[in-house]
Amino acid sequence: MLNFSFSDHRISTRTWEEDGNKVRSYTLELYSEDGSRDQAILVFDAELDTDRLGAIVGYVTHEQGQGTSVVGWFPLEEFGKYKRILERGGDLSVHYRLREGDTDNGYLEHLGIGPTKTIMSVARACEPANKSAAPARALARM
Helix, strand or coil: CEEEEEEEEEEEEEEEEECCEEEEEEEEEEEECCCCCCEEEEEEECCCCHHHHCCCCEEEEEECCCEEEEEEEEEHHHHHHHHHHHHHCCCEEEEEEECCCCCCCEEEEEEEEEECCCHHHHHCCCCCCECCEEECHHHHCC
16 A cells, blocks of 8 residues: 655535536645655546446556656545545545556555554555445545
8 A cells, every 4th residue: 555645735616517407526636745746636526437437546657756646536425524534634644556566657446545644554444336446435434
């Protein structure tokens, strides 16, 4: 399980109308605290195409000198849990596990945020919801 600490975040909301209904999505951007340029962008959306995504919850890229960049897709109903984690504050980390083991880049099978000190033990309890992979809901319960 890989992770990086973050100290700054930004939340943005997007609202539009579709077939006469108001639709909303949230984007949570997380930035590392140590100048390493690590960042994560988590998108919470009701319109996730789980057939297209399959067992994928996101992807990560890592380039020498550029830091780690993580992108993930979550069901809209998960946003409240992640927002509560951020409101509690403290030393928080993004944690993720790649689908393919020995690489710095690729698709993710697990992704979540939580307190840095306990993140590794909680990460083992991730619940799959999107077929064989999903965002780490267990972390949101902390």
